[in-house]
Amino acid sequence: MSGRSVTSKVLALLDAFTPASPELTLSELARRAGLSLPTAHRRALELVEWGALERGPDGRFHIGLRLWEVASLAPRGLVLREAALPFLEDLYEVSHENVQLAVREGLEVVFVERIAGRAAVPVLTRVGGRFALHATGVGMVLLAHAPADVQEEMLSAPLQAYSRKTITDPVRLREVLADVRRCGYAVSDGQVTVDALSVAAPIHDADGAVVAAVSLVVRADNAQPSALAPLVRAAARGISRSLAGRTAAQA
Amino acid sequence: MSGRSVTSKVLALLDAFTPASPELTLSELARRAGLSLPTAHRRALELVEWGALERGPDGRFHIGLRLWEVASLAPRGLVLREAALPFLEDLYEVSHENVQLAVREGLEVVFVERIAGRAAVPVLTRVGGRFALHATGVGMVLLAHAPADVQEEMLSAPLQAYSRKTITDPVRLREVLADVRRCGYAVSDGQVTVDALSVAAPIHDADGAVVAAVSLVVRADNAQPSALAPLVRAAARGISRSLAGRTAAQA
Numbered sequence: 352m353s354g355r356s357v358t359s360k361v362l363a364l365l366d367a368f369t370p371a372s373p374e375l376t377l378s379e380l381a382r383r384a385g386l387s388l389p390t391a392h393r394r395a396l397e398l399v400e401w402g403a404l405e406r407g408p409d410g411r412f413h414i415g416l417r418l419w420e421v422a423s424l425a426p427r428g429l430v431l432r433e434a435a436l437p438f439l440e441d442l443y444e445v446s447h448e449n450v451q452l453a454v455r456e457g458l459e460v461v462f463v464e465r466i467a468g469r470a471a472v473p474v475l476t477r478v479g480g481r482f483a484l485h486a487t488g489v490g491m492v493l494l495a496h497a498p499a500d501v502q503e504e505m506l507s508a509p510l511q512a513y514s515r516k517t518i519t520d521p522v523r524l525r526e527v528l529a530d531v532r533r534c535g536y537a538v539s540d541g542q543v544t545v546d547a548l549s550v551a552a553p554i555h556d557a558d559g560a561v562v563a564a565v566s567l568v569v570r571a572d573n574a575q576p577s578a579l580a581p582l583v584r585a586a587a588r589g590i591s592r593s594l595a596g597r598t599a600a601q602a
Numbered sequence: 603m604s605g606r607s608v609t610s611k612v613l614a615l616l617d618a619f620t621p622a623s624p625e626l627t628l629s630e631l632a633r634r635a636g637l638s639l640p641t642a643h644r645r646a647l648e649l650v651e652w653g654a655l656e657r658g659p660d661g662r663f664h665i666g667l668r669l670w671e672v673a674s675l676a677p678r679g680l681v682l683r684e685a686a687l688p689f690l691e692d693l694y695e696v697s698h699e700n701v702q703l704a705v706r707e708g709l710e711v712v713f714v715e716r717i718a719g720r721a722a723v724p725v726l727t728r729v730g731g732r733f734a735l736h737a738t739g740v741g742m743v744l745l746a747h748a749p750a751d752v753q754e755e756m757l758s759a760p761l762q763a764y765s766r767k768t769i770t771d772p773v774r775l776r777e778v779l780a781d782v783r784r785c786g787y788a789v790s791d792g793q794v795t796v797d798a799l800s801v802a803a804p805i806h807d808a809d810g811a812v813v814a815a816v817s818l819v820v821r822a823d824n825a826q827p828s829a830l831a832p833l834v835r836a837a838a839r840g841i842s843r844s845l846a847g848r849t850a851a852q853a
Contacts, residue, residue, distance in 0.1 A: 357612075397613075413675070424665045
């Protein structure tokens with residue numbers, strides 16, 4: 352048994368947990384990780400000992416608080432979130448709508464933060480959840496500012512339709528992305544769920560690279576994107592400044 | 603090289619990252635994990651490949667977004683947070699002060715969420731951060747409802763003084779904990795930093811066990827704990843109800 356394979360087995364055990372299956376029995380864990388029951392058991396107990404996994408009263412495994420604590424040190428996770436939070440709060444307070452913060456990971460958008468009141472329009476996203484880049488407002492911002500090879504990869508594959516308004520024509524999407532770069536914000540009007548509209552703007556790091564995006568998601572029926580855009584762009588600028596200040600302080 | 607030791611080496615690499623040192627060079631990583639440079643290098647690259655670690659432009663390692671995503675499935679992390687968020691927002695909006703959500707891990711409190719405006723009183727806590735149970739409001743709530751052996755362990759060891767007002771006398775602390783259980787909330791008046799006062803209340807799961815605590819932290823000088831307590835307790839009840847509903851839906 353090589354060292355490489357043990358590392359990959361440990362990681363496979365973590366990989367077994369998904370938003371749809373956050374709690375697993377030992378046999379589910381073994382099957383999903385592709386391990387024998389005794390191997391899965393031995394490794395899982397090591398992970399429990401360290402706190403990467405925990406067991407419930409029913410014996411099922413779930414992700415442990417200790418892993419969550421270590422993971423909170425991810426610069427693109429809670430570190431970004433901490434820089435952004437006061438600005439997200441401001442956006443929420445003036446709108447009482449969904450406020451989202453996201454980063455790009457490959458061809459997907461990962462939601463790092465979501466603030467929503469009880470009365471806000473329902474959205475499909477959750478913190479730690481993923482979505483394709485071409486449908487959401489934050490995704491379009493991140494795709495518009497992604498390296499050329501990422502854009503080409505996205506535009507050369509079939510574009511999934513989440514609603515009847517999702518842009519699935521690559522030529523049209525290319526035009527929209529050019530608009531996003533020119534205007535400084537993206538509008539997704541019913542492209543994820545027909546009743547929701549999002550306005551998103553880019554967050555830059557100290558070097559000017561787009562590292563994240565922030566959006567406001569409102570009910571589509573009487574939304575005024577051009578009125579929301581300055582609000583979202585101001586928040587994005589504030590977060591960019593705060594992030595640059597933190598990076599400077601750390602260095 | 604036994605399998606156990608490989609798992610522990612992988613976990614030691616994650617353990618090397620701390621809030622004070624979220625970015626590490628390879629040699630720092632090897633030294634902190636107690637591994638040789640070649641071993642640390644090989645394992646770190648495996649972790650990078652999976653996404654548990656990422657490398658910056660300067661070659662330094664940091665915790666990766668993929669680990670953060672998996673860790674977001676921790677029931678006591680983001681799952682609790684999602685149930686609590688609307689109530690935390692309400693508390694924040696009526697107060698514009700610090701709102702905190704925390705759980706107990708051994709003899710420490712771990713902050714799962716913190717919402718704060720720019721004008722709120724500065725606090726020492728951060729999301730994913732830890733603190734001793736006896737000083738903070740949330741900690742006192744969690745200690746008051748902890749198993750007897752946890753309370754005895756806490757009360758039999760020296761109690762660290764964070765400020766001149768921290769309760770370090772175990773007899774006095776025992777009385778305060780009885781008050782917390784009787785009144786349904788805890789007040790930490792300058793016991794972490796002298797200028798801050800927190801009011802905290804317990805969050806129960808469907809079985810009535812205290813699984814978390816919520817607090818409001820305000821400036822100590824003109825705070826009225828008895829006026830804040832109903833607000834915090836109402837939020838705690840709302841979160842408890844939301845949490846019980848989620849657990850029921852999952853089962």
